[in-house]
Amino acid sequence: MRARMRSGADWGDVLIHNMSSRGLLATADTEQPTGTIIEIRRIHHIIVGRVVWQKGPYFGVRTQDRIDIDGVVSAKPPAHKPGSEPGATGPDRRGERRVVPIAEREARSRRFAARFQFVVMALVLGGSAVFVAEGVFGLLSRPFATIGAKLDGN
Incomplete structure (x- = not known):
């Protein structure tokens, strides 16, 4: 054919x-x-x-x-098209699985991967920033404590 x-x-x-x-x-x-x-x-x-x-x-x-x-x-x-009768609303498809085209699944997967990568990078950068801030605080706290003690007269 x-x-x-x-x-x-x-x-x-x-x-x-x-x-x-x-x-x-x-x-x-x-x-x-x-x-x-x-x-x-x-x-x-x-x-x-x-x-x-x-x-x-x-x-x-x-x-x-x-x-x-x-x-x-x-x-x-085709002999029958769903919903073709007057006043019909079509078949009840609530329990059926919808077939998702491959292109749509690929697009969803790319969006999920991009979001996941963003979240992971944000967590890594945030953790790194906290680690660096604690190191800087520890490094600067001793001299500032010494200066504060001298200013208080100890």
Whole structure:
């Protein structure tokens, strides 16, 4: 089956050779490195997944969601869209885990690492400042104590 594929910001043609409920085998004109997030569109269907292996023009994709194989092959629109009934608010998804895209997880990880590094550096610098202040205090307290005693007349 022919379809369109987005990889990064680029769109191109893709040929789907084989599908299962959670993956597919495809070929494209451009190589898709392992780990690449792709989006495949065929008529009304959108398939999002990650390239898990690649050999020449062939690559395997693990999909984010289950694939409606019959719908994709027949190019019919999806039978049901959540919340499409009049007055419906959509399914209750409070107990479901949300799939977080890799780019978002990487961005969160970088932000956490930057904050953690800032806190550690602040603690190290603060501890160093206290250590230096105590050393300076100890060094200067003897001469000042001697001067104070002389001024008091002892």
